[in-house]
Amino acid sequence: MNRVFRLVISCPDRNGIVARVSGFIAQLGGSIVEANHHTDSENQWFFMRYEILASSLGNDLEGFKTQFSAIATEFNMQWQVNDSASPKKIALFASKESHCLADLLYRWHEQDLPGQVACVIANHEDLRSMAEWYGVPFHYVPVTPDTKPAAFAEAEKIVADYQAEVIVLARYMQILPPNLCADYAGRVINIHHSFLPSFVGAKPYHQAFERGVKLIGATCHYVTEELDAGPIIEQDVVRVSHSQTVEDLKRLGRDVEKNVLSKGLRAHLEDRVLILGNKTVVFNA
Amino acid sequence: MNRVFRLVISCPDRNGIVARVSGFIAQLGGSIVEANHHTDSENQWFFMRYEILASSLGNDLEGFKTQFSAIATEFNMQWQVNDSASPKKIALFASKESHCLADLLYRWHEQDLPGQVACVIANHEDLRSMAEWYGVPFHYVPVTPDTKPAAFAEAEKIVADYQAEVIVLARYMQILPPNLCADYAGRVINIHHSFLPSFVGAKPYHQAFERGVKLIGATCHYVTEELDAGPIIEQDVVRVSHSQTVEDLKRLGRDVEKNVLSKGLRAHLEDRVLILGNKTVVFNA
Amino acid sequence: MNRVFRLVISCPDRNGIVARVSGFIAQLGGSIVEANHHTDSENQWFFMRYEILASSLGNDLEGFKTQFSAIATEFNMQWQVNDSASPKKIALFASKESHCLADLLYRWHEQDLPGQVACVIANHEDLRSMAEWYGVPFHYVPVTPDTKPAAFAEAEKIVADYQAEVIVLARYMQILPPNLCADYAGRVINIHHSFLPSFVGAKPYHQAFERGVKLIGATCHYVTEELDAGPIIEQDVVRVSHSQTVEDLKRLGRDVEKNVLSKGLRAHLEDRVLILGNKTVVFNA
Amino acid sequence: MNRVFRLVISCPDRNGIVARVSGFIAQLGGSIVEANHHTDSENQWFFMRYEILASSLGNDLEGFKTQFSAIATEFNMQWQVNDSASPKKIALFASKESHCLADLLYRWHEQDLPGQVACVIANHEDLRSMAEWYGVPFHYVPVTPDTKPAAFAEAEKIVADYQAEVIVLARYMQILPPNLCADYAGRVINIHHSFLPSFVGAKPYHQAFERGVKLIGATCHYVTEELDAGPIIEQDVVRVSHSQTVEDLKRLGRDVEKNVLSKGLRAHLEDRVLILGNKTVVFNA
Structure with a gap:
């Protein structure tokens, strides 16, 4: 390169x-x-x-x-x-599910991600050993309804300490407070496990199963204050059928999620994504 | 065969x-x-x-x-x-847009559709010559807010006269009355020009453009009383980008619409679609 | 526009x-x-x-x-x-199979093809009525092993008479003579019914069936003297399974063929395809 | 389950x-x-x-x-x-490239692979630490032109010691000797980094780049004595353009390779793949 x-x-x-x-x-x-x-x-x-x-x-x-x-x-x-010689520093936010985090850490480790993973911040301890095997500092910041403001203040401080320029919600499963969305506007990337705007909110695979759709998808988007409504960077889908259970949908969806997230993040890291209002221009290679 | x-x-x-x-x-x-x-x-x-x-x-x-x-x-x-030697008779409902009608007539003419096109019923005269070139009777049944009940009674009578067993809304753009939905439950097939449940109702391509999605789609489903909410038979999508206008979306979408409709209809005609509640089992070959 | x-x-x-x-x-x-x-x-x-x-x-x-x-x-x-106000004139070469010809004529008729269909030249009479319904002159130029040079001279003369700037082989099934390839270098577009370079030559669907591939495809390319080896403009595939016969492959393939051909032709007509050696640069919108 | x-x-x-x-x-x-x-x-x-x-x-x-x-x-x-309570034991053969091995080890670790990874056998030491983090025994069996027979005898002995029932060549890059192909007929699974039968043999991405194809792919197949010619289990493709270099093709291809391999292997592990001659029947869920 x-x-x-x-x-x-x-x-x-x-x-x-x-x-x-x-x-x-x-x-x-x-x-x-x-x-x-x-x-x-x-x-x-x-x-x-x-x-x-x-x-x-x-x-x-x-x-x-x-x-x-x-x-x-x-x-x-x-x-x-x-x-390009100064790749952006990334803070990865994770919870318990490992597929997106594992995929991004692996890509970074293989020098296949044009950014620098600075730290992992997680509200559970489950993924500590994975992060540490990759040599990435792991910060456990639990979030409870009561401690939410303090927890996010701590998380934001950690991000700032590492001078991370982009926050990636790798299936983080927590809703960020408005001030964090504002402080990092256009720099917080989420993966939502549905083909937005279908199935906003919780349990999208259950929603998709109930509706009987024939394709399920995932959406990589910038986080804004309104849930699952920010500018879309990348989407993709996979075919499903009546024979698949909700568990099958989750399994098939995981592959779509991680591919869409890594593709969207790559575009952001290479400065290929420009935002106007609630839409993006993505200059793919 | x-x-x-x-x-x-x-x-x-x-x-x-x-x-x-x-x-x-x-x-x-x-x-x-x-x-x-x-x-x-x-x-x-x-x-x-x-x-x-x-x-x-x-x-x-x-x-x-x-x-x-x-x-x-x-x-x-x-x-x-x-x-299989007694293919189902089909009544095609159309309006002004020709792409789905033209595609189905062509496939039928080439013996590529396992059904029998019995008639075209349209609320505009625009597509008469196309239907007639294929040797299919064309019935002009205009629909206005005032004449709606009479018009649909007439349309239903025409369908009955031909003993048509399935009604296909080939971009018909009119909402069927509840009694017609009930009389032909599980036998009225619509093509909606979005990836349902996203963008229900009017102007889905405009809605998709406004939301900035990166894939647009089409959905073939059985018609029920609730608009765009019936059991889904088939769906597909195509990739779009920031550089596409609403007109581009419509153009790209037309190809998806006709492919999805003909695929869904084929499955129905071959008795591959079974309904349970609001979902389908589709036994694809 | x-x-x-x-x-x-x-x-x-x-x-x-x-x-x-x-x-x-x-x-x-x-x-x-x-x-x-x-x-x-x-x-x-x-x-x-x-x-x-x-x-x-x-x-x-x-x-x-x-x-x-x-x-x-x-x-x-x-x-x-x-x-753009002077769209390129197109000569469509056809044989007996109608799907590609029908698709291009339909798109042109709907003003969905940024070119001007000037004539159809066919080595069989089968598609005359279709061309004529669209108001396109139809020229029957039979080709036999004996008459080949004369037939192609006649065909080339017809193309010249219409001042056609691009020749489209819409499943023409005849191999063009080298001089015609040379005279219209970079201006003869073929659709090959396989995912090139797999299955060059005759009966690609049979070849695909024999090999047991899980995807079949089509390739739109410029014609050069070497069979099925010219610069590729566009390709696509569709999934198949063990349950599909050669006839099913042909049926599924027809949709891919016509979509790939119309997409490749559209790119050519809008001057989006540049050739270097045996490869293309395609500036898609 | x-x-x-x-x-x-x-x-x-x-x-x-x-x-x-x-x-x-x-x-x-x-x-x-x-x-x-x-x-x-x-x-x-x-x-x-x-x-x-x-x-x-x-x-x-x-x-x-x-x-x-x-x-x-x-x-x-x-x-x-x-x-299903006795999942098949798997021997993973690897070389230096990690993407397929990492993907399979991860899926197995997450209980997302319906088999039991028994060991990794590699002709380079590069991937030892990865295998060991997952708690999988790693056997280094170097292969040189001179030592080939002995090396493969050793590898086959290791496979037998673990009672592994299926061998997966996770970008192993070595050609197995005929006797090993025969001993494990229908039980050695390879991932080839092209859309077979295009680009058999070495450097398929270079071949694809030279030919100027618009889609690249990967093929999961059973290994037979004839190189890259065994029964195909699964294939997929990804779109590329003139703007992509060989390095880009390799990067995009890696994702296709690992997805196709894990999908094909899953089908094998669930006894969904039946072989007749050089073709497969794959009973997908």
Whole structure:
């Protein structure tokens, strides 16, 4: 993998943005290795993402930022530029079910996840040995109805201590308090075990079984204050039939869940996901 | 295709049903070419479907029925036995959109649909020439808020005149009155242009676009009095992205709709779909 | 659909191409509504496709061409710019099987195909009435081992008379002569009824059945002199099982074939497919 | 999960098999909870699989076997009956790549694999710590061109010592000697990293990249003496595009490989796979 700077921009749409940005990069001798654009014509909003070879810019991220900020101001851009050599730090929140956590830890361990797992925070002790085998610090933060505010304050402090930039709810099964959603807006990723907006809330596989659907699914989305209603990053489904029990649905669903979560998280870690309102633009490779 | 008798049974579960039924068929020298069983352990209900070579039973459907009825009574069965040489007659209900109607007419014309299209009933004239090219009688029955009861009485009379056994709502866009749903319970098949239970009701593609889902779908189901809530026969989805407009969703969705409808209808026509409560057992080949 | 000019470029890769092209368009006040780039790092080759709002360029295609040619020369580009208001003319080649032809004619009739069906050329009379119902001229050009050169000369003349720009082999079942492949290189599209490179040549469904594969597929590709070996545009598969006969495979395969062909053809008609060697770049929307 | 006896039969087709078998079971008071039949009309061969509640047969497997053998002889059956309470023992063969091994060990550890992992045999030491964390004995059996016969003799001895009934090549990357294939015919399961019969042999992802396919896949099959040509149990694919490198194909492929292998192995462990010639009947739930 070549080291790249990932420039991600969203701004009001108008003519000449691409010309201005690509002209600026050309002037610097920058070599663009991947480029994506999207115009949301309904909202008159423009999105772009460039991967620029770091070496072609002298590996000088700060210099690039300084020079680019004038253009950003001119076009009223929300923007960021990130260095692939500085992968995002991740805090994994887990409970008792291991499949999503195990999958993410494994991928990270195999250098197949473009991020850095900083810690696991769990409200049960069950998954401690798994985390520790991977050499990841495990923090047990129990949550009870009474201790909820204190527990989440502690969890948020741990996240901050590790300077984690993204929180992943790997089947965490607890509803985050509004302030945590707000503090990490666009940076908390959940996996919901249904094809949203079907089967919001608890026991979606039971709901799916009762309704008799012929496909079940999973949804990776950003967490917002409203339960299971945040911007969707990725979804997938698997076929089921009348012969499958709720237990079968759970088993088949686990594979979908972990695949969808790892795919959505990968997109986030590579700065491929841009948010506008309650929807996402996902610039897949 | 060999001529077969399709024996379809559902009854309270108990030991010995398969032995009794298969023993009876063996005694007659019947040759079973396809067999499916399912036990719904939650409801203690048993389902089975056999395809028996008609020639092995002397092509005598009525004789088989008479002899089998004693077993049926003994086991308290709901049952039917149908002759593949007498395909079910179909009444196709359509409106203005042609993709589902065109697909079903084409498949029937190519002898790729195991049923007999008897007539098209439409509340607009737009699709008359298409139906007539295929040699299918076209009945224009307009529906307005004022004329609704009379219009549906007329439509139901046409269906009865053709002795149609199944009604297919090929993007008909009108809500059937409760009495018609009741008269043809388990025999009215609809295609809904979403992945139910997501996006019930009007404009599902607009709803899907607004929610920002990453897959859109279609659902083939039996019509019941409650809108879009009947037993699901078949569903499928297709991947979409941020770059697709509502018009793109409609275009991509049309292909899913027609494929799901023809697949669900095929299953119904071959007596592969059994209903229990609000769910289906679908014995796919 | 807004009228757009589609600018499609491939050239040796070097820095500054995007900046130069987008700068040029910005200077003209051109509004880019869709943009795709790809760098083939193995071959050091660059590909791009822009959709530019025609009105933003004063609807002046010829003017744009003239002005752009200097840049094209400078960067050694293979390029074209096409007007969405001038859809490509299509010659459909068919034989006896109707599913692909029927599907394309239907889509074109519903204005769902971004091209213009100019004629049908067939080596059998079977599909004449279908073509004629759609108002498309039907040319019967029989092919026998003896008459092959003359027949293809006649077919090529018909294509030329209609000024057709793309030839679609809609299950044509004849092998085109090398000179026709050469004359229309990159413009003859075939649908092969297997998941290439598996099951090249005749009777792929029989081959698939014999091998006992669990998925069957179809491949849309450009025709080259070597049979079933040209650049692949699109592929898809469908699940099959031991219970399916060769006839079932054919039936299930027909749906895959027509979907894959129409999808691949749509991409070609919208100038989304670029060829390098024996591979394609497909800029899907 | 209820304890069941799995009765699996294949024999020449003739009338009355189902009646005889189900009648026999009914006589014993056996409760059939899952039933599948298949007739291969080409080869006039019949296949069936029953799951019978063990408790309904007094948990007496040996008694059932003794009584059933008369029927088996009468119908010239190949048959077995297995107890779900005695899961098959598995020997996992691995090399350096961990994704398939890790996936199977994880599933087994989570009691999500209906078998018993007995040991890991590997020709490299890389995966020792992973196996040992799961408490599975790890045997390092290096293979060099010179030591091949001795190495495989040692490996086969280890398999025999553990009384392993199935060998899984979890990306083992070595070609088994003919005698081992023969000794464990129908009991050695491989995962090949292509959609067979495309891309037999070495470096299938490179082959796929060179050919420019739009889907890549994986194939789970029984190993026979002929490389990558044994009976196929399960296959699946994933979509790729021009923008993906060989490394991307490998990464995407790993997920398909492990899913296909675990699905195929699960079917084998549950006695759902029957072999006839070079093809399989897979009775999926």
